[in-house]
Amino acid sequence: MTLDTTTASDSSTTLKQEIIDTYGRDAWDLILTVYVNFYYSELEIIDLCARWLPRRNSLQEKNYLIKHAADEVVHARLFREGVEILGQPWHGFDHEPYRIDDIGERFAKLFYSDDEVEVLIGLNLYAEGVLAMEELYQLGRSGSRYFHQFDRIEREERRHVAFGITVAQRVLAENPEAQKRAVEHCKWYREHLEGYLEGRLKQSIGWAIDAGFVSADYIDRTRLRFDDVMGKIGILES
Template sequence: MTTTPMEKIIDAYGSDAWDLILTVYVNFYYSELEIIDLCTRWIPKRQILREKSFLLHHASDEIVHAGLFKEGVERLGLKWDGFDHERYRIDDIDDRFKKLHSSDDELEVLIGLNLYAEGVLAMEELYQLGRSKPDYFYQFARIEREERRHVAFGITVAKRLLAESEENRKRGIEYCRWYQNHLEGYLGGELAKSIEWGIQAGFVEPDYIPRTRARFHDTMSQLGLLEA
């Protein structure tokens, strides 16, 4: 009888590993759907054609990525529709996307989505998981490379908005502060046990948390929003 990759993972690491893998895939997949919806919300509002095209490319990439996340689960031996997705959803992610969907401030959306959600949280996960366990996390290295475009899109548009007024710059600093505080609660809250297990099992590096903090600093510094 042939052993599936899922069964091999559970045999090697236990059920916690399988739960972690499904948590990663499920939350990435549904985040992609949220991002697609956010992009389509802002396309009609942008007047600069180049910036409008950023959103079209962004949404197109995320459609591809959502498909790759589904495929990644099925390559491990589990049908995408064959398990309860809600069991693996992270409440904080849903709450953050609700916040972005309700905002009418594009600067807030750019900082919260392109720079923070994608440029910090997703990027560090994709980078580490795609390199430590590429057999489990299908095409993560490719997705990470393509996500860099979205960070660049966000930085380009956010810089224009920040340069338009001192008021915009002040709001940008407030948004940056909010996400910096959020990062500490996020890493030490709902995800703390998963991160600890992932470090022990070799799924992520021992310095995963400080590296994520450093990525936040490097990303936000490109907009000059970090306070001394």
């Protein structure tokens, strides 16, 4: 595969080298971490959609899952392509050191859950509607050449959030007990969000702010996004 590096300041220099020269090796590792975890998250989501497809009775809701999975196939390819555009062959490095354990653990928890409410909140609303959406939104609009097609992916991810909200509203309306579980799941994810933003991700967010890739109020905006998304199905504590 011939890589297009014409957007780099020097046609003989890959974007990978430009990142390392400008921001340092830690910055390159961080950008690679973003791509790798988005890629593997898409694979997890495809499997989750497949697991729930036979369980949905509504043809419309089955179609939501089919469209959702099809989008994620495209997005996984775009994330892989983005790494190669930077000048790093996708199969030319060990992915494991870049994978964040917490992400895989959360998806595993959802994959083995038979609670549709938990899956809708954990996947469509939280993983996609809060964490991924804010990251994609800000990186995609940063004007940086390093985040390939993030603006497109963010636009397409919006419909997955809408799918989740629509199905969750139906489930909660049909089952008052599900509403109670949903509130408890929402509490758990709010606590997780705080640990995420103020824990492992805090240093990375600080670097991204300093580099101009995300806004200085990134953490506050993510919290507001959580309230907005969860509020759409009425499960925020008063």
